[in-house]
Amino acid sequence: MSMSSRRIRAIVRKELREYRRTPSIVVTMAIIPLIFLVQPLVVVLGLTASSAGPLAHEHVLLYLLGIPALVPVLIAAYAVAGERQQGTLEPLLTTPIRREELLLGKALASLLPSAAVAYAVYAVFIACVELFADPAVASALLQWPQILAQVLFTPLIATWSIWAGMGISAKFTDVRVSQQLGLLAGLPTVALTSLIAFDVIHPTPGRALALVAALLLLDGLGWRIVSAVFDRERLITGTR
Amino acid sequence: MDDQDHGRGGPALSVHGLSKRFGNRVAFEDVSFEVGRGEVFGFLGPNGAGKTTTVRTLGTLITPTSGSAEIAGIPLVPQNAERIRRRISIMPESPGLYLRLSVAENLECFADLYRTPDPRERIARALRTVDLADRADDVCASLSKGLRQRVALARALLSDPQILFLDEPTAGLDPVATRAVHELIDRLRRRGVTIFLTTHRLEEAERLCDRVAILNTTLRTIGRPGELRDQLFAKSLTVTTLAPLPDPDHIFADLPAVDGWHPDGSCGYILAVSDPAVAAPAATRALVGAGADVLSISSLHHSLQDVYLELVGTDTPADEQAGRR
Numbered sequence: 001m002s003m004s005s006r007r008i009r010a011i012v013r014k015e016l017r018e019y020r021r022t023p024s025i026v027v028t029m030a031i032i033p034l035i036f037l038v039q040p041l042v043v044v045l046g047l048t049a050s051s052a053g054p055l056a057h058e059h060v061l062l063y064l065l066g067i068p069a070l071v072p073v074l075i076a077a078y079a080v081a082g083e084r085q086q087g088t089l090e091p092l093l094t095t096p097i098r099r100e101e102l103l104l105g106k107a108l109a110s111l112l113p114s115a116a117v118a119y120a121v122y123a124v125f126i127a128c129v130e131l132f133a134d135p136a137v138a139s140a141l142l143q144w145p146q147i148l149a150q151v152l153f154t155p156l157i158a159t160w161s162i163w164a165g166m167g168i169s170a171k172f173t174d175v176r177v178s179q180q181l182g183l184l185a186g187l188p189t190v191a192l193t194s195l196i197a198f199d200v201i202h203p204t205p206g207r208a209l210a211l212v213a214a215l216l217l218l219d220g221l222g223w224r225i226v227s228a229v230f231d232r233e234r235l236i237t238g239t240r
Numbered sequence: 241m242d243d244q245d246h247g248r249g250g251p252a253l254s255v256h257g258l259s260k261r262f263g264n265r266v267a268f269e270d271v272s273f274e275v276g277r278g279e280v281f282g283f284l285g286p287n288g289a290g291k292t293t294t295v296r297t298l299g300t301l302i303t304p305t306s307g308s309a310e311i312a313g314i315p316l317v318p319q320n321a322e323r324i325r326r327r328i329s330i331m332p333e334s335p336g337l338y339l340r341l342s343v344a345e346n347l348e349c350f351a352d353l354y355r356t357p358d359p360r361e362r363i364a365r366a367l368r369t370v371d372l373a374d375r376a377d378d379v380c381a382s383l384s385k386g387l388r389q390r391v392a393l394a395r396a397l398l399s400d401p402q403i404l405f406l407d408e409p410t411a412g413l414d415p416v417a418t419r420a421v422h423e424l425i426d427r428l429r430r431r432g433v434t435i436f437l438t439t440h441r442l443e444e445a446e447r448l449c450d451r452v453a454i455l456n457t458t459l460r461t462i463g464r465p466g467e468l469r470d471q472l473f474a475k476s477l478t479v480t481t482l483a484p485l486p487d488p489d490h491i492f493a494d495l496p497a498v499d500g501w502h503p504d505g506s507c508g509y510i511l512a513v514s515d516p517a518v519a520a521p522a523a524t525r526a527l528v529g530a531g532a533d534v535l536s537i538s539s540l541h542h543s544l545q546d547v548y549l550e551l552v553g554t555d556t557p558a559d560e561q562a563g564r565r
């Protein structure tokens with residue numbers, strides 16, 4: 001049986017409406033990106049032309065990939081546990097929706113705003129650097145390969161974080177517990193992107209491609225694993 | 241697939257020896273019954289009897305521990321779950337609405353999940369049916385308990401289900417809203433929808449249901465409300481006279497359709513009868529012939545409540561019972 005795009009769209013639309021009206025989610029989407037944005041911006045704007053040289057070996061821009069690693073994991077951690085806590089999961093699961101459809105809808109609904117926020121932050125960062133930083137610093141910082149990597153890796157990293165958060169969400173009843181565990185699950189990705197950003201792991205085109213392949217694999221696997229973990233009976237009765 | 245033909249003519253629900261256990265707690269055990277198409281079937285039982293668990297099991301949300309069932313002619317096995325869910329809808333015990341969404345947004349989501357044709361028209365119709373057309377744009381969080389219940393009912397109607405499971409649909413509703421739900425159930429019955437209704441309200445079951453089952457972990461009885469009364473309670477006439485009868489034995493002994501009698505207070509007599517229509521006129525003639533001043537002769541009316549209390553009232557609570565097994 002094929003998947004119904006109408007059902008997936010119904011879930012996405014419903015989730016986005018809920019997110020917009022849930023203060024804790026709006027705050028999550030605003031605070032984390034700000035934290036990631038402000039610190040590098042303050043540092044970069046304070047730099048003089050003389051520090052442009054060593055800067056060329058760092059990839060500060062990639063540090064911002066922490067945003068797609070952390071924002072969606074927190075939203076996704078809410079996805080199943082939140083429905084359960086509100087008591088809306090039972091009516092939802094009595095409809096003909098398949099779990100793959102439900103999970104894909106929820107994943108897309110977490111991905112869209114997270115990616116939008118991440119791209120918006122990159123744009124603000126780049127604009128600020130272009131406008132206010134020393135021109136030498138700006139040209140050392142903003143390199144096309146990095147910007148390309150940024151654009152490409154954002155949805156891949158976000159999707160991986162979403163499956164991690166959703167898997168945790170399907171296992172733990174409590175929204176807070178599942179968000180905290182979700183944060184933990186997002187940290188390794190942040191660590192990896194930071195190591196690359198500060199050139200501890202030197203980014204090469206080969207490594208980038210390997211990472212793309214690994215993330216694609218993880219993203220596909222994540223959907224399968226979360227679908228397998230998703231057990232109607234356990235979610236409704238809290239047993240099994 | 242053969243969506244249309246499936247189970248045409250067969251019963252809407254047929255359940256054989258179904259049991260569900262959570263660990264070593266028995267929720268319900270060895271339950272068997274059939275529900276015909278278009279029938280309104282009442283499922284009664286005390287708290288913890290297993291009613292909700294039965295609804296969830298038949299609704300494919302949880303898998304039975306043992307036994308089998310067919311829902312709308314489709315065998316209840318995990319690989320058929322989606323097909324079954326397309327033909328039924330469940331109004332659960334608690335409404336479970338998205339409180340941050342409006343009434344219309346809630347219904348829109350579910351209309352899409354059921355892939356109903358012409359969702360706008362369906363939503364408008366469902367809202368009219370539960371008399372909520374003017375609240376479509378209200379945020380659900382702002383609705384009262386009873387109104388939320390009605391939204392949940394509207395949601396259950398969106399998909400035009402063959403079988404509608406209603407888990408205590410009138411719990412917490414005011415008398416007017418309750419009557420509205422009763423009228424709705426009557427209308428749905430006329431449209432040929434099969435309704436599986438769990439309830440604590442015995443007068444509700446008596447008024448609405450073609451047949452009822454009484455569950456207390458195991459199925460205690462099943463039948464038409466009238467039949468259950470007759471099965472459980474010997475029919476009787478109560479006779480009240482102005483003064484005590486001098487020789488009641490002599491008057492009541494040889495009456496047709498009267499099997500025996502016993503006194504009830506100083507001027508009251510209860511006759512066990514096989515057919516009140518024969519016994520009552522005969523008793524009247526005999527009493528008048530004996531010169532007694534008769535105040536009243538009436539057949540004792542047992543309600544479904546009497547049946548229920550007789551069957552369930554003497555049970556140990558379902559919870560203890562389940563725990564002991």
Ligand SMILES: Nc1ncnc2c1ncn2[C@@H]1O[C@H](COP(=O)(O)OP(=O)(O)OP(=O)(O)O)[C@@H](O)[C@H]1O
Binds near residue numbers: 262268292
């Ligand atoms: N998830 C669960 N885990 C363990 N036991 C459960 C679970 N759900 C129900 N039970 C037990 O199964 C039994 C039947 O519960 P159920 O909710 O079906 O009763 P009910 O007839 O609907 O009661 P009520 O009238 O209070 O709604 C109870 O003893 C209950 O404690």
Ligand SMILES: [Mg+2]
Binds near residue numbers: 291292293333407
């Ligand atoms: Mg119940």
